Amino acid sequence: MSLVELALRVFIVDDELPARNRLRDLLHDCSEQLPLDIVGEAGNGQEALDRLLETPADVVLLDIRMPQMDGIELAQHLNKLPKPPVIIFTTAFDAYAIRAFELHAVDYLLKPIRLKRLFEALTRAREAVPMQTEVLRDLLPEPRKFLSIHERGKIHLVPVEQVLFLRAELKYVTVRTAESEYLLEESLFALEKEFATRFVRIHRNCLVAKEAIEGFEKGGEEGEGSGWMVRLKGADELLAISRRQQHIVKEFG
């Protein structure tokens, strides 16, 4: 390691331009005492993931309330980056999140942000390690709105509401939307638990979106399974229902 302290690479995520500008100003003020580099900024989740893959950062200042995707959820997806950054949340007012942060000793800044507080948080961040994804899940008890998928050196966000079915295959879970198919490195069991209201299990290895169920057909191979198949809106193939899950034919039929 060199004797000269490396500049702290900071990245800003906030949907409001004035809020980003304010942080830039404050970071600029901090840089007199703390060597730092503003490596970029983003107004939404996908943009943040794209930019951070290109130019990695040590610290991400992340707004909690943003349209489309909550900051806490984005933090979970940021953890999939090759070198996950340390995250400092920023918020104007969010009683629930603040209680959760206190509980997990997560660093956060209240808007309007004070220079002194920002300085302290950045100093602490030098030694901090990225938060565990499990902790972040605890902070946001509701299911995620997106699944983040590694694909050809990019992290792609797939809206959960577009997913027709999830099927476990050896090491991965296949995520199927009307347009395409992705591979996800998560366990089907955990996904079933997280998205219990949205998906229903039809087979040991398959969850389908309740909304996408169009109908049921008798068919498929005799022998294994119940003989019932699910037809989904937007997907060509039929999915087999196992004998144990046969009751869903009645529930959704």
Added chain:
Amino acid sequence: MNKARSIKQNAPPDALPNFRNLGVTLRILLISNGLALLQALLQANGWADMPLHMMQIYTLLTPILLSSLLLLWAMQPWLNRLAYWHGALAVNALVIMLTLFIYYFGGELYRPPGRADVWFDAVRYTLLSIMASAILLIYFRWRSRVLSRALHEARLQVLRARIRPHFLFNTINAVLSIVRAQPRQAETALQDMSDLFRMAMADMQDFVPLRQEIELGRQYIALEQLRMGERLFVEWQIQDVPDDALIPPLLLQPLLENAVYHGIEPLPQGGSITVALHCSGDELRIRVENPCPARDAAPHSGNRMALQNIRERLALLFDVEARYQVESGKNFYRVEITLPYMKEKAV
């Protein structure tokens, strides 16, 4: 409660009901008819007797009641200027005069030939009229006291519900962000903010000029635009709105706030809010329409309180003469408020 008292020491003085209000008229009709029914029940000896007694009572009651309502409607501005007890006496005097007048000129309708006790009847009907109007006046006095207490509560609630912390801190943050680069814009923003808060913290009146409320709405939108930039677009459609119109304060702004918070903020590309104000005849209509993205987050509790508060205040101030309607479709949400058009001079 203690706090409530410290803000406004004196209870409002008693006042006669507004005889031009539909709700008041309906209540008078309902109670008078109830009293008539009671009287018939007391007089009748059996079921067969009831219709006859009812008929007798109504032949006298109906003309008195209708002419009283009509005259009170006409005399409302004059009655308004009197002290409460003078007004109450005037109402009683009016009813007595009408009773005697109708009884006298009703001729054989009320005095069948052969009926000797004409004097007894005259005194009896006068006394019954006095009793009925006294009961009504006492009822309205009681009601206005209960209402004014409720209204007072509702006003305090406005203060409590008014300032949404999310808006306050985000706006301060936005102003801070432009202080260095655009000090002039920051000045305007702070002035808008102080107007907004002055209005919110003012000792609440029942009514303010509509144009003031519109100005406040515009200032609020300017502050939100500072934060959201081009994501927020507002179209104002103000048609035939007279300059002297009055409305309850902080009626429009919470509606706008609701539209911004639920309609525009969740949309990454933003959207447009339509605010339409128009006056037709003696009605004033306020309509706020915004896009309605799929809502899975629970509505903000402070905000719901503000909307609930608007409904409550409208009911307390206008009774059945104001309407609050919500219409929502797949991608829009529309609130329409209809309230009587009031002029500055009349209040």
